[in-house]
Amino acid sequence: MHATFPLGRPAGIRVGAHWSVLLIMALLAELLAQSLLPESVPGLSPVTYWVAGAAGSVVFLASLLVHELGHALVARHRGLAVDRITLWLLGGSTEMPDEPPSPGTAFAVAVAGPLASLLTGAGFLGLAVVLPVAVPPVVEVTLVWLGWTNLVLAVFNLLPGAPLDGGRVLQAVVWKFTGDKRRAQTVAARSGSVLGLVLASAGLVEVLWFGSIAGLWLFGIGWFLGFTARAELAAGPAREVLGRIRLGEIMTPDPVTAPGWFTVQGFVEQAASGRYRSYPVVTFDGHPVGVVSLAALARVPDAARTSTRVEDICTRPPSVAIGSPGTPLPAVLGRIGNRPGQDLVLVVENGVLAGVVSPGDVARTLELAALGAEAHRPAR
Ligand SMILES: [Zn+2]
CATH class of the missing domain: 3.10.580.10 (CBS-domain)
Structure with missing residues (x-):
């Protein structure tokens, strides 16, 4: 994830994108222009579909950034340092060198991203409803797609397994009720490892049974999730102890x-x-x-x-x-x-x-x- 190109500094936070983001944007533009838009609003020129599709995928990327900014701004508001935001193939990540000092802060930072996606999604759906009738239907369909995609993004991220936001929420809740930060990390990482296995299996079934290429993405996300969760399980105790050790x-x-x-x-x-x-x-x-x-x-x-x-x-x-x-x-x-x-x-x-x-x-x-x-x- 080191080969990134800079995308500016919204609210003073460094934002970069990995080249793999271009792949996702191309896939989403293609999905919109080749199937979703022509099926919903037939009879327009291919150029119109592609312009709307490209615009939709750019706005989608921006809404991924809004999600990450949700995490970053709440973290900074609570006094945590924020290194940078990186957008890549499977979404975004906000790099924070310090761990949250309390379960309350951990919860707030984790929940801020999905909340931002939820509001963004609701905003797009609301816009599609209140816009005047004069707006071309192709714009309306794109707005509705953006709305639902952001809602799905919010819900997916709330699945209870680390490193997903829902896993961080679970971790904060377990930490709050047991007072044991390390045990909470272990619970969230174990849950993430199981969740990764389930998602990767579902993706594989989708590809093999139904011949759907979209299953590959699910498989990739599940594999990444399980891999990261197991790495967190392995590094958890060491990381905590390491931070306290003096030469x-x-x-x-x-x-x-x-x-x-x-x-x-x-x-x-x-x-x-x-x-x-x-x-x-x-x-x-x-x-x-x-x-x-x-x-x-x-x-x-x-x-x-x-x-x-x-x-x-x-x-x-x-x-x-x-x-x-x-x-x-x-x-x-x-x-x-x-x-x-x-x-x-x-x-x-x-x-x-x-x-x-x-x-x-x-x-x-x-x-x-x-x-x-x-x-x-x-x-x-
Ligand atoms: Zn998030």
């Missing part, structure tokens, strides 16, 4: 270091008896400089080993992540690479290296979180 709690304290002033030759003899592939490099007074890997040592030609110092070839910040014992783990998580030399976070306290966080430390923390336990600072 100081999970770091390996007093790690084996590479003295920066050593020559490569001098350090190779020491590293040969070590157990690691990457080493934090420090100056004589313990100040961290970067990270050196065995691979980087191996790239130094034999002849240069006695004249090259370790700190000349080490990977330095910002290629290496750096933090303090109080830095939250999520702040550096995306910066821990797999390649030796970029796989250590240097934890610095008062200008001196206090420890390192390795992929092993992070994996241990995640696995403990999955087991329901929290990582503690290892005993020295």
Whole structure:
């Protein structure tokens, strides 16, 4: 979902669309122009049907945006940050980095989208009724279609399974009545996983039994729903614990270091008896400089080993992540690479290296979180 093109900033919120939106718009325009409009208002020119169909699909896209703006504006009103809105193949998504602090806020944010769709749908239907008789029937039919499509969208989104809005509503209600946020997340995600299976099966039946291509879309939505719900189930406990963890709690304290002033030759003899592939490099007074890997040592030609110092070839910040014992783990998580030399976070306290966080430390923390336990600072 990264290949998006910008669509402006309504109410100061960044809106982008994924290219797959064009596919949906083309399909909807075709549905309107080729079957729905000619069947309801026969005898017009193909150009008229296509103009109305294209206009209908553009307005439909705008009403998807209204749905997402419903979520985004209520979230912002309640003090939550809103990153951006993205429209794509299966609708829209509003990215909010923070989780709602209370069940009340979670409920309000979740319900705002379907409510916006409900009002939009009712608005289109109302417009079709009150418009004067002089309006061409093809416009009226398009308005009625937009009205019903938005109502269906509202109802569909209220199905009780995460990540659908109805799942978030269910989550907020369970959270409110049990006081247990994590259990509420699990209930909503399980429900979403079942719902996904049901929808995907219904879509498959529609395609195989009735030969209807529309079933493919239902299958896609069901598959995506189940996939996302299962991912949420797996990540739920870990995500909650992760947000609270500070580097100081999970770091390996007093790690084996590479003295920066050593020559490569001098350090190779020491590293040969070590157990690691990457080493934090420090100056004589313990100040961290970067990270050196065995691979980087191996790239130094034999002849240069006695004249090259370790700190000349080490990977330095910002290629290496750096933090303090109080830095939250999520702040550096995306910066821990797999390649030796970029796989250590240097934890610095008062200008001196206090420890390192390795992929092993992070994996241990995640696995403990999955087991329901929290990582503690290892005993020295
Ligand atoms: Zn929504």
